[in-house]
Amino acid sequence: MKPITAAALLAATLASAACVTQPLAQKGGGAIDTTGWSCSARGMVMGRYGGGDDAYIQLIGDKQGGNYPVRLNQAGTVATGLTGNSTPFTCTKR
Numbered sequence: 001m002k003p004i005t006a007a008a009l010l011a012a013t014l015a016s017a018a019c020v021t022q023p024l025a026q027k028g029g030g031a032i033d034t035t036g037w038s039c040s041a042r043g044m045v046m047g048r049y050g051g052g053d054d055a056y057i058q059l060i061g062d063k064q065g066g067n068y069p070v071r072l073n074q075a076g077t078v079a080t081g082l083t084g085n086s087t088p089f090t091c092t093k094r
Contacts (some may be wrong), residue, residue: 037079041089049079049091057089058082 009038039047041057046065049055058065062083070091079091 010082015075030080036094037091039091040093041083041087043087044089051076051079051093055079055081055089055091057083057087059083059087061084 035048037051039049039050039055039057041047041059042055043060045060045062046058047055047076048057049070054067054069056065060064066081066084068081068089070081072079075091080088082088
């Protein structure tokens, strides 16, 4: 079995994140949250937001991910924030 390259892993992650019908609980559905929010970030493996004060974001190379504070827009439909390494992320209400 050949080891996967970082570029191939990133491509697979980004391709799976574009699928809006796959629940978060299934592997590869990183950007989709069953609470009605969709999160995205460069190199994101998994993202989850439910309308509160923070979002859980895991990036490639980050073994556990973390909860990061968000700022909601006035309409309450877009939450933005920065991960621990200053990668910006956005979660959008579907």
